[in-house]
Amino acid sequence: MHTLLLTAAAAAIGLALSFAPAAAQTLEKIKQRGVLVVGSKADYKPFGFRDPSGAIVGFEPDIARLVAEKLGVKLELEPVVSSNRMQFLQQGKIDLMIATMNDKPDRRQIVGIIEPLYYASGVNVLANKKANLKSWEQLKDQKVCGIQGAWYNKPVAEKYGADIVAFKGQTEAEVALLQGNCVGWVYDDTAFAERLADPKWAGFEMTLPTILEEPWGLAVPLPERDGPWGKFMAQQLEDWHRSGKLIELEKKWNIPASAYLKKMHEEYSKKKGS
Amino acid sequence: MLHETSGIKLTIFYDAFDRARFFNGFLTSVRLMAVCLVASVVIGVVGAWIQGSRLRVLRLITQGYIQFFRNTPPLVQLYFFYFALGSYLKLTTGNGIAVPIVSNFTWAAICLSFYAGAFNVEIFRAGIEAVPRETLEAAESLGYSRLKAYAYVILPLAFRISLPALNNNLVNLIKTTTIAYAIAVPEMLYVANQIWSDESNVPEMMNVLLITYVSLVGILVWVMGRWERGLRIPGYSPA
Numbered sequence: 429m430h431t432l433l434l435t436a437a438a439a440a441i442g443l444a445l446s447f448a449p450a451a452a453q454t455l456e457k458i459k460q461r462g463v464l465v466v467g468s469k470a471d472y473k474p475f476g477f478r479d480p481s482g483a484i485v486g487f488e489p490d491i492a493r494l495v496a497e498k499l500g501v502k503l504e505l506e507p508v509v510s511s512n513r514m515q516f517l518q519q520g521k522i523d524l525m526i527a528t529m530n531d532k533p534d535r536r537q538i539v540g541i542i543e544p545l546y547y548a549s550g551v552n553v554l555a556n557k558k559a560n561l562k563s564w565e566q567l568k569d570q571k572v573c574g575i576q577g578a579w580y581n582k583p584v585a586e587k588y589g590a591d592i593v594a595f596k597g598q599t600e601a602e603v604a605l606l607q608g609n610c611v612g613w614v615y616d617d618t619a620f621a622e623r624l625a626d627p628k629w630a631g632f633e634m635t636l637p638t639i640l641e642e643p644w645g646l647a648v649p650l651p652e653r654d655g656p657w658g659k660f661m662a663q664q665l666e667d668w669h670r671s672g673k674l675i676e677l678e679k680k681w682n683i684p685a686s687a688y689l690k691k692m693h694e695e696y697s698k699k700k701g702s
Numbered sequence: 703m704l705h706e707t708s709g710i711k712l713t714i715f716y717d718a719f720d721r722a723r724f725f726n727g728f729l730t731s732v733r734l735m736a737v738c739l740v741a742s743v744v745i746g747v748v749g750a751w752i753q754g755s756r757l758r759v760l761r762l763i764t765q766g767y768i769q770f771f772r773n774t775p776p777l778v779q780l781y782f783f784y785f786a787l788g789s790y791l792k793l794t795t796g797n798g799i800a801v802p803i804v805s806n807f808t809w810a811a812i813c814l815s816f817y818a819g820a821f822n823v824e825i826f827r828a829g830i831e832a833v834p835r836e837t838l839e840a841a842e843s844l845g846y847s848r849l850k851a852y853a854y855v856i857l858p859l860a861f862r863i864s865l866p867a868l869n870n871n872l873v874n875l876i877k878t879t880t881i882a883y884a885i886a887v888p889e890m891l892y893v894a895n896q897i898w899s900d901e902s903n904v905p906e907m908m909n910v911l912l913i914t915y916v917s918l919v920g921i922l923v924w925v926m927g928r929w930e931r932g933l934r935i936p937g938y939s940p941a
Contacts, residue, residue, distance in 0.1 A: 558799045576892075577899035586719055593806070593886040594896065600785075604886070607789045608801040 454523050454649065455657040463502045466492035467522035470507035474681040475528050487681045488526045491546065491646070494673065495524065495664060514539050517649055524648055524661070531645040540653025541645035542661045544669060544696075548688035550641030551580045554605065554620045555612035557633050564588045564636055573601045573610040580640050584614055605632075617687050638687050670696040711903035714910065720897050727893030728914070734811060734879045734889055735918070739872055741815035746822025746868075750860075751852050753827055764823065771820035777881050779817060783809045784885040810882035818875040825871060829864030830856055862933050869926045873919050890914060 458464050468488050469476035476486040484505045496503035506522050513527045517539050531541055553572065555561040567590035574581050574594040581592045593610050595601040598619070605613045606628075617638045623629045646665075648658050668674045669692040678689060713720040752764045771779070784806060792800040804812075833856050841851040883892035894907040 556799050573886075576895055579900065581896060582719070582900045592896075593888075594892070595886050596884060600884075603785050607785070608792060608799050609788075609806070611799065 453656070454652055455655075455660060458499060458501055458523055463504050464492070464496045464499060464524065465504045465506055465522045466495070467506050467508035467513055467516050467525040467527055468492060469509070469527045471509070472528050474683060476526075487547075487677055487683060488528070490677050490680070491526055491668075491674075492524070494668070495661070498664065514647075517647060520649070523657075524646065526646040528644055529647065531643045535645075535647075538650065539647040540650045540658055541647045542653065542658060542665060543645075544662070544665050544692060545643040545645045546665055546668070546674060547686065548641050548643035549686060550617045550638035550688065551584070551614060552617035552620060552634050552638045552687070553612040553614050553636050554623065554629070554632050554634055555636070556605075556608070557631050559611040561612060561633075561635055564639065567612070570612075571610040573605045573613040575601055575615060578615065580614070583640060590614070619684055641688065643688065666696060669693055670699070672697075710906055711901055712906050712910070713897065713901045713903065714907075717901075720901070723888075723893050724890075724897065724910075727888055727890045730807070730887065731879060731889040732918070734807065734814070734882060734887070735876050737811045738814045738818060738875055738879065739922075741811070742818035742822050742872075742875060743868070745815060745819030746826045747857065749819065749823030750826035750830055751849075753823065754830065754852070767816075768820045768823055771816050772824075776814065776817045776878055777884060779813050780810065780881060780885055783813050806882075806885045806887050810879070810885060810887045814875065814878060814882070817878070818871060821871045822868065825864050825867045826857075826860060828867065829860030829862075832863045833859045862930075862935070865926065865930045865933070869923065869930070872922060872926070876919055876922060877915065 466489075468484055468486075470478050470484050472486070474486050476484060476488045479485045484507060489505055492505060493503055506516065508516055508522070508525065508527050510527070510529075513525050513529065514535065516522045517525045525539065526546075529535065529541075531545055535541065553561065553564075553567070559566075559570075561567070564584075565588060567584070567588045569589060569591060571593050572584070572590045574584075574592045575598065576594040576596055578594070581594060584590050585592050592614065593604065595604060598615075601613055601615070604610060617634070620634050624632070624634060646661065648661055652658050669689075672693050675685070675689050675693060678685060714724040715721065749764050749767070752760050755761055788802045788804060788809065791803045793803050794800045837859065838851060838856060841855040846855065879889060880891040882889050883895065886892065890911060894911050898904045898907045
């Protein structure tokens with residue numbers, strides 16, 4: 429039943445796309461009217477939210493500002509929500525969408541997700557150094573602290589056989605880990621980076637590779653993904669990764685340093701050298 | 703499948719992983735309940751006996767215990783034992799990590815037993831005080847020691863009087879075991895919480911929880927009712 433619906437939906441989208449007007453030159457349009465319209469979240473602190481004056485600010489609006497500055501045009505932020513962001517882009521209400529969207533194959537059918545991606549959060553373990561963790565498989569039948577309701581508790585338990593001891597909030601999990609109730613704590617990797625810098629956590633380390641990483645993609649209208657507008661954005665993303673601009677913005681908004689941005693920065697700064 | 707035809711998502715019946723963890727949660731809950739029921743009744747019986755002791759120190763200690771456990775919320779006690787006291791009781795294991803000696807399940811069992819036990823002491827005391835003074839004097843005149851008179855004469859009579867109140871307290875104890883989820887004891891509420899955050903089937907799991915608890919409490923009430931009737935002495939306690 430589900431498959432049938434999906435097929436029907438996919439077919440409908442395919443049909444709609446085949447009738448879509450030929451790639452409009454968004455880049456030209458933006459330059460002509462002197463305004464860049466970006467769809468951004470207004471309810472996702474600190475990535476996109478309203479400040480006391482009502483203006484939309486945050487990590488993602490700052491990225492939008494970078495684009496506008498580069499183009500030498502004015503920026504207009506259009507608040508979007510998850511359920512309408514792709515439609516806004518399809519309908520041409522916005523030129524660019526930067527709205528905490530995970531990169532998923534089915535979404536790539538609808539909007540033009542630009543590579544490289546601009547952000548990601550993944551799952552890692554803050555482990556007691558004495559546990560000497562080298563691989564996720566070592567977690568089998570070990571007590572691992574977690575947070576109640578985290579979506580990855582189940583995959584980690586199912587795939588690696590870890591015995592997840594989940595607590596209500598971060599504080600309880602923290603205390604339980606410090607007291608030795610578990611060998612490690614499985615959580616967002618972005619939450620650990622800040623802790624590792626704290627002397628309180630000197631006996632702990634994050635040695636495992638980050639898993640279940642969910643990258644975030646920004647998007648242009650699908651027909652323009654490989655056109656000038658898409659290429660321009662891809663170039664911007666590469667530049668930001670190379671210069672560490674995104675890491676700078678991350679710091680500005682007090683977002684714990686993400687392993688993904690660090691990795692991308694290393695990758696792209698190497699490319700420049702070669 | 704039920705889910706596809708009606709939208710009801712009872713994963714515990716068809717997802718092997720969810721089924722296994724819910725079943726384990728059920729077993730953990732039942733184990734915790736059984737341990738606490740027995741331990742709290744034993745604490746109640748012993749405590750009520752000590753309260754009638756001639757030694758003032760013993761009476762004061764029992765009184766202090768009752769005040770501490772009865773007058774603090776069980777959740778606070780649980781946090782206190784697990785996070786505060788637990789951090790001092792550590793043992794270094796093979797790989798060099800100092801682990802707490804007492805597990806979260808044991809802390810929950812200890813804490814809830816003492817919590818319900820404090821009420822049970824008072825419940826039994828009420829029962830003992832309802833036994834006529836003459837009965838004790840008669841037992842003493844027959845040469846019973848204080849302990850023997852308590853065990854063979856007073857307690858059996860007091861128990862009958864205490865049963866309805868005890869029944870209440872034990873039902874409460876069964877329901878209170880759910881707070882063990884705060885220190886990550888994988889009992890039913892904890893497991894249900896995990897399942898509904900993974901499958902987003904909150905209403906379904908809530909119903910499963912309610913039905914399970916109603917059944918478990920129902921079984922306890924039924925057993926206690928049978929016991930109460932079995933112990934009845936015609937003419938002694940009201941019908």
